[in-house]
Amino acid sequence: MTTGKDPSYMTQKFTRDETERIRATFKAAGPLEGYASLEDLAKAGILREVRRLERKHNGGKKWPGIPAGELRPGRRTRDETAHRKEP
Numbered sequence: 001m002t003t004g005k006d007p008s009y010m011t012q013k014f015t016r017d018e019t020e021r022i023r024a025t026f027k028a029a030g031p032l033e034g035y036a037s038l039e040d041l042a043k044a045g046i047l048r049e050v051r052r053l054e055r056k057h058n059g060g061k062k063w064p065g066i067p068a069g070e071l072r073p074g075r076r077t078r079d080e081t082a083h084r085k086e087p
Contacts, residue, residue, distance in 0.1 A: 012042070 014022065026038050035041040054062060 022038065022041075026035065026041050030036075030038075030041055035044065054060060
């Protein structure tokens with residue numbers, strides 16, 4: 001597993017409403033909470049959820065990293081999205 005800055009990155013897609021809500025939240029509260037950018041806010045939220053899932057499903061231990069390109073790209077099937085829990 002690498003540490004520090006890594007050229008790997010992830011991109012999330014949101015609906016227009018979600019995107020506008022995220023921007024509004026950042027503008028109103030981001031700097032007050034110590035977030036310097038939307039990226040900082042997004043990263044903090046994702047890593048918070050990763051830690052929660054590690055606690056719940058992996059005894060609180062970090063899962064080993066998976067290199068970029070190892071997961072199936074693209075949209076999920078109807079069956080996969082039908083069973084997805086909304087946040």
